Amino acid sequence: MTLQWTAVAFFLYAEIAINLILCVPFISAQRWRLVFSWKIWTWLSPYWNKCFFAMIMVLIVLFLDAAREVHKYSSPESIQEVKVNSNLFDHLHMRLFRAQRNLYISGFSLFLWLVMRRAIILLNQVAVTAQNNAALQAQMENAAKAANQHQEDNRVLKQTLLGEEKVISEKNHQLKLEVKSLSNQLKMAQEAIHKSHAEVETMRSQTKGLAKEYDRLLSEHHQLQNLQSAADKKIQ
Template identity: 40%
Template sequence: MSLQWTLIAGFLYAEIAIVLLLVLPVASPKRWNAFFKSRFLQGLQRQAGIYFLILLAILVLFLLDAIREMRKYSQIDSEEHGHAHLDREMQGSMRLFRAQRNFYISGFSLFLSLVIRRLVTLISSQAELLAQSEASLRQAQSATTAARSLLAQQGEMAQNSSNEAHDKEVTELKTKIKELEEELATEVKDKSALKKQSDNLAKEYDRLAEEHSKLQKKITISAEGDSKKDN
């Protein structure tokens, strides 16, 4: 294997290792995103697009060269089949095999380059979505806590206003009861005075009735005495 194809094969193996690291649960999307946004990678990110395009162009060139070699040795093998010497036929088959091997190496390298770029984009997007979901969850939790505290404050205010209304009502009832008790005491006093006055009037009536009876008796006696004198 020549030097350039050895380098491409090593690059392919490195791509396979990178894909395995990105696919397997080695690290969380947050850690991968933090690694992607490190200072070193941020410094390379400005020219990463150019480097990626250059790499793709190189892989495409090697892929086209491998396709050309495959077509070349395939045509030679088909033209000389059955007529060439055994050693020459084996050399042609070996060259065709190398061309096919180079085709697969360059093709898979190109394919895995696109896969790695897509995986990095998806992992970064997933990390951002996770951060946004956690921020939304924290915001929702804080809003729920604030709503609960507001409802508790409103409940306390309603309870306090209810207690104040109840205390006011109790105070008004106590005032009314006190007024009614005073009115009842006044009525009791008036009733006692009227009863006492009624008793005095009854005694006075009995006294006057007794005096009237005595006067009638005296008048009757004096009238009888006058009638006897006349006779």
Template identity: 35%
Template sequence: MQRRIRNAPDGADEPEFPILRGAVPLFPAPAPVRPANPPPPRNLRRNSARFQADSPDTAIEYDQKEFDALKRMKEVAENQVKGLSLINDMRKDTSFVVTDDDVRALSSRWSKLFKSRLITSLSAHAQIYSYAGAFVLFILFADAVREVNKYSHVEITMESSVRHAADADAVIHMRLFRAQRNFYISGFALLLFLVIKRIMGLISRGAQLEAASEAAMRQAESASKAAKTLMNAGGEGEVAELNRKIEELGKELKKTQVDRDTLRKQAESLQEEYNRVSDLLSGDHNKKDD
């Protein structure tokens, strides 16, 4: 019985050899040869156009969807780079920077507005007006809540005709819609009234604090200038006094130096006189001995 050689053409048979246990076959089966560039599967080749990548270093091929995705990613990256460059340009541009002068000008405008005649005349009775407006809005809000509760629990009996029931239902829904509309309008109006009142109070308080801070800064600047002038004046007086004392000490030093020189001369003259007298006395004593 003959066996066929693996990967052999038709008609070629393997010669018969005795099979020995543990023996190495003389002719091992060759490894299957694989093509260097296998063709892609049919599902990738079907309805797909191949494109080569933009980078010259790579020769990878992408299908249409991957190529479109890469183009979109590239556009997004370019837009991000443009946005970052625009943000950096806006940061470098000083025209968009809000300075302290702008803030002071805005606060001064608000302070002038609140100190105007119209605002001051209205602020005299502003508390009464605000309480009256809040009371009216609260009454409207309560009435809207009552109307909504009233028409939300209405039940139509079917004893009458269907047309009459339909007309009644339409009227009830219309009134319920109006009640809900009034509820939302009055509620938002009341909320906005409270918010606007709080904002106006904060702005007025901020303007007052800004004016107080400006006054305090001016007082501090004037006080610092006065202290500097006093320090400079006191320093000049002290310097003049010290210079006067230095001159007096210099004069005293010169006087003491002159006195020292005179005393030294007197001491030298006295020493010479003493030596002369001692020499004379020693000479007379020697003559008497002779």
């Protein structure tokens, strides 16, 4: 095996190991996200896409080269050459085997390279989704607690308002009773005032009558005094 295909084979073995590690069930996506957030990956991130596409191009070139070799050693011309020269049979089959081996190595390397990138992306997405779900769950719990607190506050406020309404209703009832009592007292006072006015008018009329009677008696008294004075003068 040449140096380039040895490197591709080791690259394939490394890809298999990494994919198996990525598929280990007891390592969660959050842990992989912590691993992917190391500073070294941040430093390598500007070169990651370039390295990824460069490796794809290299593996595609090697895959096409291996496919060309397989087609070359399995073509009718090669088979016809083997038939003509039987000494080339083992050599041709050895070359065909190597070409097929290289085709499988490069093909699986290319496939696992794409699978590994997709697995890393999905692990990151799962970790982000789980983190977002945890944040949403916390927000939902906080919203539920706030809603329960609002309901409790509304219940307390409603009870307070009902108590205040009851107190206000009782005060209104007492005020109505007081207003009614004051109205009755005012009515009685008005009746007493009317009665007093009537008594005053009666007393005034009686006073006027007495004054007239007094004036009449006084006039009669003066007349009697005058008559008596006149009689006394005649006797003398």
